[in-house]
Amino acid sequence: MMAFSSFSSNGLAFLLLLAMALVDSARGCVFYAGGKDGWVLHPSESYGHWAERNWFQVNDSIVFKYKKGEDSVLVVAEQDFDSCDVSNPIRKLDGGDSRFVFERSGPFFFVSGAPGRCERGQKLAVVVMAV
Template sequence: MEASKGLAALLLVAGVTMALMDSAGAYVFYAGGRDGWVLHPSESYGDWAERNRFQVADTIVFKYKKGEDSVLVVSKQDYDACDVSKPIRKLDGGDSVFKFDRSGPVYFISGAPGNCQQGQKLVVVVMAVRNCPPISSPPSPPPTSNTPPASSPSPAPVSHGPAPRPFPKPHPPTPAPSAAPVPGSPPPKSSVGAVSGPGISPAPAPVEPASSSSSSSYASNWSLVTVLLLMVLGASSFA
């Protein structure tokens, strides 16, 4: 008993939408839901169509009793005027099936006299087919070239001007001539060493030879002393 109640509830929910999908991915809609193609459905055909989305290749099924009603596919003018005299297509076999083969509005009215004027009419807007953009393949890497990369030009040599001249080595200073020494006076100080520098050793003080004038002066002095001594000795002998 409980299982039958659950099955009935499932059938009720399925009857509200009445849209199935076939193996090709298209949907099958049942016009008017569970009520079918009738004069006074529980939900108006306009409200039912608004809450559904129809696409190309979908199918709509009209359920009615054969011989009592029919489905007419008409133009917008005949739809507005409920004119059943010149339908584009007539479906009257009961459980009529119509497949949408184009986008745009499609107009249906009842073929029974007076039913269209009482609201048994339906307009379905079929959405345009949306083409999916092609999947772009990732860009291929640029072809590798065997040509070696161009070498960057070497920088131009920087000119530093002519090579500097070597610094001349300093020469040892020439000693200045010294004056003749005075007898009894200390020897003069050497001025060597005033100029010094790395790698330069002081020159030794020059040795001055004895002057010939000094020798003659000493000799004359000793002669005078000798004469004086002889005169003193001679005077003492005469006395």
């Protein structure tokens, strides 16, 4: 009887740890675009390199830090990302420190909404891994 009681409490502890891990993964991690530099024209590490060294998952979020009124972040289609076409964004973030949550896996494309900045390299492509 004692062995069963011990197994039950260990099994319960395992289930609680598993449940906590699942809840934690549902919240996701927070990433800051460009690291310490934020969403700027010339970060110390290119946005492409920064994105390559990070692993993004569904429910993770990315924060773009910039001065409200001086810049914005546009979520765009891949072809608009490639050509820096800012005329038809999927979504516009312009509140200063803007947060975007990855609600699905796949590629996401972000460009600066300030005139000329995308063409000068202020753009970021992120691939979110499948669950």
